[in-house]
Amino acid sequence: MSNTEARRAVEVVWRRESARVVGALARYTGDFSLAEDLAQEALAEALVSWSVDGVPAEPTGWLLTVGRRRAIDAFRRRSAQDDRYALLARDLDEELPGVDTLFDPDAIDDDVLALMFISCHPVLSKESRIALALRVVGGLGTGEIAKAFLVPVPTVQARITRAKKTLAAAKVPFGVPEPHELVERLGSVLQVIYLVFTEGSSASNGDEWIRTKLANEALRLARALVRLRPQPEVFGLLALLELTAARFPARLDASGWPVLLEDQDRRLWDQSAIRRGRAALAQAVAAGRGLGAYGLQASIAECHAVAHSVAETDWQRIVILYEALGRLTPSPVIDLGHAVAVAMASGPAAGLALVDAIASRGHLDGSHLLPAIRGELLTRLGRPDEARAALEQAIELCANVVESAMLQRKVDGVAHS
Structure with a gap:
């Protein structure tokens, strides 16, 4: 070899x-x-x-x-x-x-959960907890973590090194914490599981479109966490992961090429996963405290799961859910999702205005997502030259081989339209 x-x-x-x-x-x-x-x-x-x-x-x-x-x-x-x-x-x-x-499968499962809680120990800063957990639990490289948080690679490396030294100095024992200690670490653990799943469901780099095993590991941890801490937002996260994973069987064609949402054969969606996701979301709603960030995202995923096609999707409801999510956890990525939903509900011109507003703030300058979406909307508006320029910019910023090839196909499609 x-x-x-x-x-x-x-x-x-x-x-x-x-x-x-x-x-x-x-x-x-x-x-x-x-x-x-x-x-x-x-x-x-x-x-x-x-x-x-x-x-x-x-x-x-x-x-x-x-x-x-x-x-x-x-x-x-x-x-x-x-x-x-x-x-x-x-x-x-x-x-x-x-x-x-x-x-020993049971011991190894406990090891991974313990590893996650140690990585999210309160002696660490929030940023260090998440960076360390993604590195050791998710197996992500510092470049991938930096891309997820839109920060320089040296910043991530420094956070991980500092976190390890802090844990060693504090002599933190290895193991799942006692129940009374779980509360202060729960938020960070939920975020890490979410980010690990996100990397698995849409790989930021490499030559895989979906890293199924990584996503499934995050899903397994979410299920274990529900048993350990059955709280509304934990159910919300589990619902989001189940409903998103339900679409995995339709996201690749027979040759392994990505299939976008509008072209997916919804008969391939995992109905068992959809039922599990909706049941978990119902548990989160039943608590009567209002949905958190993960529950709101799960509600968006549910809108897709119950629709028979893109055209029949309740886009107006998705717009409202994104607006609520944006108020709860402001983020340029959430703003971008909201813009896409507006484009689907009210037309590409309305969506493009929101995308351009996000671009003007400069929060997603290093991400390929914004120019990719902008290129798609410009294509729908019949502005091919601008669309090609945006899509070519997206290709330059995209680190995933499969996604770059898919964007190139879009460029070629615009050129021949």
């Missing part, structure tokens, strides 16, 4: 299994910061070993085994200063013999 192929294999395994690897190593060592370092060392060793020996049959188990061996080496180095480390090294060494012993 070439070095390039080995690097690609390592990247794929890390994206899929990073949380399980780091979580398991944190449980074994009791040290979150050390566990993340050990996982990175195991990845570095995989780059060398896999290029020579090929990808092992159990790549996650391989990484865990290497990580644990590195932990033993680290504890042995410290053992001269502290007998406690020597004892832990001996225990780890005795437990190590087989890869299969590393896979």
